[in-house]
Amino acid sequence: MTRERVIIVGGGIAGVSLGSELALDHDVILLEAESSLGVHSTGRSAALFMTGYGPAPVRELTRRSEAEFARLSALPDMPALLAPRGGLLTAWDEPGAAALEAMIAAQPAMTALTAEQASALCPALRTDDVLLCGYDPSTRDIDVHALHSYYAATLRHRGGEIVTGARLAATTRLASGWDVETADGRRWQGDVLVNAAGAWGDEVAGLCGDAGHGLSPRRRTVVISRPARPVAGAWPVVADIAETWYFKPEGGAVLMSPGDESEVLPGDVKPDPLDVALVLERVNAVTTLQLRSVRTSWAGLRTFAPDRAPVVGRHAGEPALFSFVGQGGYGVQMAPTLAKAGAELFRTGTLADRALAAAIAADRLPAKLDH
Incomplete structure (x- = not known):
């Protein structure tokens, strides 16, 4: 060649x-x-490493990457690139429950949980109105x-x-x-x-x-807030199946996003205060975390083909x-x-x-x- x-x-x-x-x-x-x-x-x-996230080609590429992450992690002086986290998906209405049920059926690693089991994984989650929960232990943090x-x-x-x-x-x-x-x-x-x-x-x-x-470049907002109650580092990432919010523990605080995908021009994007307020409202509505103040926030670009x-x-x-x-x-x-x-x-x-x-x-x- x-x-x-x-x-x-x-x-x-x-x-x-x-x-x-x-x-x-x-x-x-x-x-x-x-x-x-x-x-x-x-x-x-x-x-986050999530084998069930994204369209079919992305899921396949992610699944195949798991062994390569393990190989790279075994190299001298290389830290573990994937760390245990777990992913807890929640559905709060009938369309969401149907979508989550289909995902659980299609993902061998994912299992359906009762509200009590979900609460055990994340005690801050309000489960009274949850219709269905699914847990994926293969979800991990990426270094x-x-x-x-x-x-x-x-x-x-x-x-x-x-x-x-x-x-x-x-x-x-x-x-x-x-x-x-x-x-x-x-x-x-x-x-x-x-x-x-x-x-x-x-x-x-x-x-x-x-x-x-x-x-199409899209803005994604991330917020870190310190809650009124203690946060355990072992909690999974918790998300709405409709991708309108997710949160996970981050150094004693909570990292969260409203799942926004606002189309923007390429550049050094900043979070929209409305999106910051929105994610605080959404996560507070489904948890007992009592998030009030923002420690830091930022926005990144996610760029998609059609x-x-x-x-x-x-x-x-x-x-x-x-x-x-x-x-x-x-x-x-x-x-x-x-x-x-x-x-x-x-x-x-x-x-x-x-x-x-x-x-x-x-x-x-x-x-x-x-x-």
Whole structure:
């Protein structure tokens, strides 16, 4: 195989994980717009591993990643990347109960619980009006920082280069490959450009003369509040099946989200005070936590393709442009398998699992090349 020079745009979990795989047999340079890596989506992740979360391709990629998380955790000096947490899903109306019942039937690890059993797992939960509860013991916390740092270090160890403060400003298509220029005037040339820019994915595609994939950046708010009653660190993450709230213990406090998905422009998003107030109201309504004040809050970006599955592969009209975007809110939990699948598609254009390849293929979505 010819050893190509690959320019990756984006230093979140997508860029560093794929870059570490490609650096085995390619010359990789990764350009990150910010002054440090993983600032936006990766650095603001809820850090949960849930095999039943997301559309079918995401669930399959997450399930396959479990063994790779275990393998990486066994490496010297690597902490355990997955820690026990457990996931307690609740349904409060008939449509929610039907959806949760179907999920329990489809997920072998999940079991139905009585209200008393749910209360035993999380004594702060008010269960008088709960219609159905389901528990998934395979839900775990992810050490996002350790995972991201491992991939960045591996990329460098394999000869790759990471450049921060390098915001892509212009590209020129060469006879073979690309000439790219950053906002500060620096330039690089490469055979293939990998678009791993997350919420900025369609903007990067536009700089390459491509209409992109209809990516939609969505704001997700996270709040940490100290409750009036003690919180046990062993409580599971508790969520509404309709995804209108979730909460979990966090260092003696409560981390929670209203499950918002407000469409926003790419950028350094901030939480909307209305969403902060909303999650306090919702969690207080279903618990005895008596949350009143906010210790801290933040917002992150979750960027989806129209069908909410990842977008991976070369463009049909532009083989020197490779997409690795649209990872939504699932990028960290499926990173180990998606990076390997992305590298295989980059090298060969195919996957042994044809159904999975079709589900994540870049050309499944409308895209228009202008050059």
